[in-house]
Amino acid sequence: MNMQIAERESVAMSSQSAGQPVVRNDEANHDLSIRVRDLNLWYGQTQALKNISIDIFQKNVTALIGPSGCGKSTFLRCLNRMNDLIRGVRIEGLVEMDGRDVNESRMDEVALRRRVGMVFQKPNPFPKSIYENVAYAPRMHDLVSRKAEQDELVEKALRDAGLWNEVKDKLHQPGTSLSGGQQQRLCIARAIAVQPDVILMDEPTSALDPISTATIEDLMDKLKKQFTIITVTHNMQQAARVADYTAFFHLGELIEYNDTKTMFSNPHTKKAEDYITGRYG
Template sequence: MSGHERSRHASSRPEPGQPVTRNTDANHELSIRVRDLNLWYGQSQALKNVNIDIYQKNVTALIGPSGCGKSTFLRCLNRMNDLIPNVRVEGLVEMDGRDVNAPKMDEVALRRRVGMVFQKPNPFPKSIYDNVVYAPRMHDLVSRKAEQDELVEKALRDAGLWEEVKDKLQEPGTSLSGGQQQRLCIARAIAVQPDVILMDEPTSALDPISTATIEDLMDKLKQQFTIITVTHNMQQAARVADYTAFFHLGEIIEYNDTKTMFANPAVKKTEDYITGRYG
């Protein structure tokens, strides 16, 4: 790259907190576009003018202190906040050129495309098999038993769980260990073939071995899905995320590719958080 090109590239770098493309040569396709997103719980504003571009088949980590808006933002992407009383949302959350908050948006269809894995494993009180096949049946994605069997095996294989449970598919999902239950919930989420998987601190309740298993799984799943994860673990963000957004008091302070942010943060507040000076 010539000196002129380097200068031009540096001058085009967006301000912290604004949408960013890690590498123009990577040709990442846009998955979700967010502009001027604001959210209130009653009179309390939880998100303030959030702008971010999230790219397909990457892991994007949301970091920041407790109560800074990370999980609230995550729930904006599949309208889970609609289930909370007195929530008001303004701004644009766009997928495929469509505003997910538009009145005509089918929320059920949206949540099929944008699946969610929660902090605490929450398998249904059903068999392992029925946990995986329940949503595909509801959405009429499978009908014949052979189709259901094939889907269950594929989802469990993709979630790294098949070999451990293939001989006990009719046993309750709740009979599994915590780490296995979380992978079952991931299998349940991917069984309907979403475009995006949201993960709200998916390893915070797990032991180190199960955590490492889930992290490896995220790295494999991003070949098929866009993954957005909330984490308080800076080492985890550095290990698994292609992009990282740092939230503070409802705002995105800095957003960049993870290696750049962790090696050379543009904002001192980001550096202080990453290095453990507060949070």
């Protein structure tokens, strides 16, 4: 390893230990959304995350990249305690929102998951009407009371998800009757209907065709004006297109966290460079 690469890696490691990106995006918002420090996770005896420290900024898209099995989705699930549903998981370290550790015993997990919504890899609409897919959770969380309020919220969520014009005349048809891309946008509408602060997306376009993928990417760019978005992707081009910041994971470690343009043009670590240029992964 030459001296220049060694110096760049030293800067990257110092930045990662502080939880900060190596290079700041001057156009990005830097109000803190989620602060993670020294996060470790085990599945039984197997350690899947190792000393992860990262600051996620509000109203940005942060992409998590890295080879399969490197800890990206595991990390994502730590942010709204979805890993609690997996037997044998043990977690140490800090995941903080608004000065509170989300893993503290007093944390209301239901309330946390309302604030930190999730969109999964495969579209999973409820076996309900399009309308009820969106209206159900806000009603359960007492976000709406009157029917008129509910109608207004459903329309707004579907508009924000770029789906309203396609479904406004068939709101009472099953959500499962929609195409794959439409179903994923319905799931996004369902997530944003409860007015979260953060939206987690676990490979949200991997099961979609290129046209639907482009639609979701455009939607992410619009939604970041309202929400913090953290997305897992194996698509390097997608990360380059949609993300303000990119975090590269490898074997459970955060190797580099950087402004996306810098990550893809001048990565500060050899491992990130090798992965981005296709030498492995």
